[in-house]
Every structure is written in C-alpha cells, then in structure tokens.
Amino acid sequence: MTTHLTKRLFVLSTILGIFLFLPRITLAAPVQLYANSGAIFAQAANPVKYSTSITEINLTPQQRQQLQAVRQRRNREINAVLNSSQRAQLAQKLRSGNNIYQALETLKLQSNQQDLVNAIVQFTNLKMKEISGI
Template identity: 50%
Template sequence: MVIKLTKLLSILANIFIIILLLPGIATALPGKIHAQSTLVIAQAPNSYSDSDLTPLQKQRLQAIRQRRNKEIYAVLNSSQRAKLAQELHHGTDFNQALDKLNLKPEQKEMIQAILHFTNLKMKFKKNW
C-alpha cells in the first residue's frame, strides 16, 4: 500500500515538474498559424540588458517573446493583424500600435493578461 502511494506521488510530482518546465505545452494554441503570416514584433522590457544575460538566458527570453507574439496574434482578427503589422513596419511603438487597433474590451483584457504573464515569466527566467 505504501509503495503504491509512493509511486503515485512520484508520478504526480514528475507531471507537475514537467508542466512547470514546459509552459509551451500548457499554453499551446489550437488552430493554424500560417508560416507566412506576420507576427507581432515585441520589445523586451527595458530592465533587461543583453550584456548581463548568458546565451541560454537570451534564448529562453526570445522563446518567451515569440510565444507571447503568437498568443497576441491569436487574439486579433485578420484586419487588426494587418493594421498592427503596418504600424510596426512604420516604426510605431508596440504599445501605441496596439492602442490604434480599436480593440474590444475582451481583447484588451486578454492582451493585458498575456503581457503581464509574459513579464512575470521573463523575470523568473532571468533569475535562472
């Protein structure tokens, strides 16, 4: 009985660790994202200096940013995606470009949640 309980706890602990170490699995988006689609170009927070980071940390932060871009891209409709890409191409700041999109309240909430969650992940990963 004790061995079965130990095995069960061990399996649950391993699953929990895997979920924590691979957040991309938990936040994977259903549906297609076309390879030729323009993704949102996001800026890194000003608190990070590339010279202070190891190559592995830089790679992890870039992966987090790319995942964030895909999540934001999924929230927008096709006309908003096109307008955002156009604004960014013209050199508009990321946040200003988002403000120009006339987002619905639900979209604003989702994007704010994505940005907040991403910033938390970036702070956590920077300390690794």
C-alpha cells in the first residue's frame, strides 16, 4: 500500500514539476496571422508587384498546410471582389496554365477592384513570408 502511494506521489510531483518549470508548454497559444491587418490595408494604395510563389523547400508539413490555407483564403477573397464574367476569365486563364498572378494581370479590373486585389495579394504575401520564415 505504501509503495502505491509513493509511486502516485512521485508521478504527481513529476507532472507538477513539469508544469511549473516548463511554462511555455502549458501557455502555448496559436500564432496570430491577422495581427497587423489594419496597417497592411492602409498601404494598399501602393501598386503591388506580384511575387513568384514561395518555394516550399525545407518546410514542415504544418507550414505547407498553413501556406495552402492562406492561398485558399486569398482565392476566396479575390473571387468575392470579381464579378461573374471576371471569375470566368480568371478560371479560363488558370486552366490554360497561367498562375494566379499572371491571370490577375490580364483581367480588366476597375480601380477599386484593383486596389482590393492588390491589398489581398500584399497581405497574402506577408502572411506567406511569415509562415515560411523568409
């Protein structure tokens, strides 16, 4: 009986020690991807140069998954800005082998649409750089 109590106290004290001496594990929080979104949209008036995609060399599976989620969100946001004929043109350009940036440059966007797309692309590029550690 005494050995069971001793074992339990040892395990309990070990767990307590781990929580007290390694607070980063217990206080871990998810990364905030949208922390500076207000500042990014304020800079959207500047023309955005569409960058090539970030190389995924030496990325962890989690980083690759995060990049995929960022790209999917970018595509949804851009589709929300475009009208139906522009969406069809974009889809046709993508099917013909153009990447998203090349396809966007060929669309005839109104100035407000261009500003929104530039802001979306700029914000996405910053998030992708943050994730990939560039």
